Amino acid sequence: MAPPLLIFLIMIHGVCSQKENVIYSPSHICALKDSSVIMNCTYTYPTGHQITxxxxxxxxVKGVEPPDLSEDPEYSQRLQYLGDKQQNCTIRLSHVTLKDSHEYYFRFITDKPDVKWTGIPGVTLNVTDLQVESPERVTEGDSVRLTCKSSCTLxxxxxxxxxxxxxxxxxxxxRNNELLLQSVRRExxxxxSCAVHGHNHISPAVQLNVTYSPRNVSVLITGSGEIVSGDSVTLICSSDSNPPALNFSWFKGGTFVGSGRIYSISKISSDDSGEYKCRSINEHGEKYSDAVTLNIMYPPRNVSVSIIRSCQIWAGGSVTLICSSDSNPPALNFSWFKENESSAVGSGQSFSALQSGRFYCQAHNQHGSQRSDAVTVTVKGHLVILYISIGVVCGAAVIFMxxxxxxxxMKKRNDTHESQMVDSRPPHDRHKACDVELSDPVYENVTADQLDDCKSELDSSVYENLPHNNKRL
Known part of the structure; x- marks a missing residue:
């Protein structure tokens, strides 16, 4: 008999004696959940015995016959013996689970009742799953490291x-079990999750939360179509941020007008027209939206009439009236009325009043209409008479010229003839001739220029007796 210490050392290495021996390679296995495991095994037994x-x-369990795993329902469909009854005792265990983590042994029985052998120690099998380890939250721009972990080294x-x-x-x-994300982005x-190449098992997924400041800030105007004075309008601010923005501010132009994600205006008026934008804030920063324009439509208002006195009043005795109004869209349709008359007397933004009276205009757009106050127009008749008089005078002046x-x-022609006659007479005859000529009806309407040659020869009494028309000339 070998000393007890020697027997103990031999059993640690899987050997009981020189005749019976079981060797496992490797003796420790770390397998991934749902994978197949090969337990390599060789054995020897005494010569002259037959393996049964x-x-x-x-x-x-001490005192209990070890069970055959191939007869266990939990293993029967997954355990495959790859060896023989000579030397090879290798097996394959498929679709291992975490519950399969045990120490397994090979046992053989010979035809000799006293020769039964179990290879102790056996093969230690550890079955592991995969877990992703990562920080719960990182900020955009940071670097983050994710680790795929197992309970044992595969x-x-x-x-x-x-x-x-x-x-x-x-x-x-x-090849390592780490994933490094440098300068992490919101994307x-x-x-x-992680897996091992060649295996079906995938780890449970872990959420990586990337925080960032607001972006893509925008304003939504509820409703569609035109906004008409008196309507209710709601503006909604939306943004993409993590964590979600909870602080919203509203501005009209550069003036703060409200807070909250929703900004409502009831009974909107033209004074509310303008550019609006919102500001979204979270713990990482802030951002403004692009401006949106509220264009408020409204019917004509502040309708008034202006009187334009132009030179036309001298030409035809009329007064031009201009109608103006404030509306959106601008009024393009204008009607003119004379007070106390139901029918329109004109249309268009300007109107020429040819007669006196009180006139007003009415401006229209697709949202309504409004009339102006009446204005008094006086067209004076003597202006027309004056125009006629001026025309007569101008016509007479043309005829006179x-x-x-x-x-x-005629004077030039007569002067030539007279000169010839006077030069051939004595001086006393010349005076007489002039006397005779002036009394001639032919010269009854001569001009002052024609009398110049005779004035020196006429005495005052003769000049006074000239016809009235000649004296006026």
Missing amino acids: KVFWTKGP TDRATFIWYRNSQPLTERRD DAGRY MLVWRIRR
Whole structure:
């Protein structure tokens, strides 16, 4: 008999004697959940014996015959014996679960009742799943490291695969179990999981939360179409931020007008027209929306009439009236009325009043109409008479000038003839001739210029007796 200490040392290495021996390689296995595990095993038995049964078992209980796992319902469909009854005792255990973590042994029985053998110690199997370890929250721009962890070091060399939102990150297939995201972006947020290449098991997903300041801030105007004075209008501010923005401010131009995500205006008026924008704030920063314009439509108001006195009043005795109003859209339709008359007397923004009276205009757009106050127009008749008089005077002046031109032509012709006659007479005859000529009816209407040659020869009494028309000339 060998000393007890020697027997103990031999059993630690899987050997009981030189005749019976079971060797496991490796003796410790770390397997991934849902994978298949090969337990390599060789054995020897005494010469002259015949093997009658070989099987694998687990957790032997003292005084109880070890159970055959191939007969256990939990293992029967998953356990496959790959060895023989000579030397090889290898098995494959498929679809391992966390419950399969045990120490397993090989046992053989010979035809000799006293020769039964269990290879102790056996193969220790640890089944592990995968877990992603990452910070719960990171801020945009930070670097973050995710780790794919297992409860033991996998026996097989593993290549890790990473998934975001169930989609593989094909550009990130690392041999180590870490995923490094440098300068993380909001697009990197999502649910991350990991797996080992060649295996079906995927870890539970872990949410990576990337926080960032507001962006894509915008204003939504409820309703559609035109906003008419008197309507109720609601503006809604929306933004993309993490954590969600809870602080909203509203501005008209550069003036603060309200707070809250929703800004409402009841019975809106034209005074509310203008550009509006909102500001969204969270713990990481703030951002303004683009401005939106509220264009409030309203019917004509402040309708008034202006009187324009122009030179036309001299030409035709009329007064021009102009109608003006404040409306949106601008009024394009104008009607003119004479007070106490139901029918319109004109249309268009301007109107020419040809008679005296009180007139008013009415401005229209698609949202309504409004009339002006009446104005008094006085068209004076003597202006028309004056115009006629001026026309008569101007016509007479033209006729007069034509007459003067004709007389002068006659004077030049007569002067030439007279000069010839006077030069051939004595001086006393010349006076007489002038006397005779002036009394001639032909010269009854001569001009003052024609009398110049005779004035020196006429005495005052003769000049006084000239016809009245000649003296006026």
